[in-house]
Amino acid sequence: MIEVKYFSDAANPQRAVLRNLGFQLLMRRYHKRETQRSVARKIGFPAAEIDAVEVGSGAGHLAVLVALCYYYQQVVDFDNLQRSWQLAD
Numbered sequence: 895m896i897e898v899k900y901f902s903d904a905a906n907p908q909r910a911v912l913r914n915l916g917f918q919l920l921m922r923r924y925h926k927r928e929t930q931r932s933v934a935r936k937i938g939f940p941a942a943e944i945d946a947v948e949v950g951s952g953a954g955h956l957a958v959l960v961a962l963c964y965y966y967q968q969v970v971d972f973d974n975l976q977r978s979w980q981l982a983d
Contacts (some may be wrong), residue, residue: 913950915959915970920948922966937961 923933930941930948937944943958963970 909950912947916948916950919959919962919966919968922968923948926966933962933965937965 934941
């Protein structure tokens with residue numbers, strides 16, 4: 895498997911966190927060779943909402959983010975995420 899490193903250059907630190915997390919989820923989906931539509935059917939959210947989370951647009955809903963993390967068994971350090979979010983304020 896090829897290792898891909900991605901660091902968002904978004905000026906807004908909160909947006910950068912969302913983009914980095916979204917990219918991790920996108921890579922999980924890519925590695926499993928699944929489409930957004932197939933994942934959408936499995937987790938019960940529209941593909942457009944999955945896309946919003948994967949690109950870190952900020953339009954994604956927290957419920958979709960959580961569902962994707964469970965589906966991909968992606969561990970998220972929410973304490974660290976919260977600290978990053980607070981540093982941006």
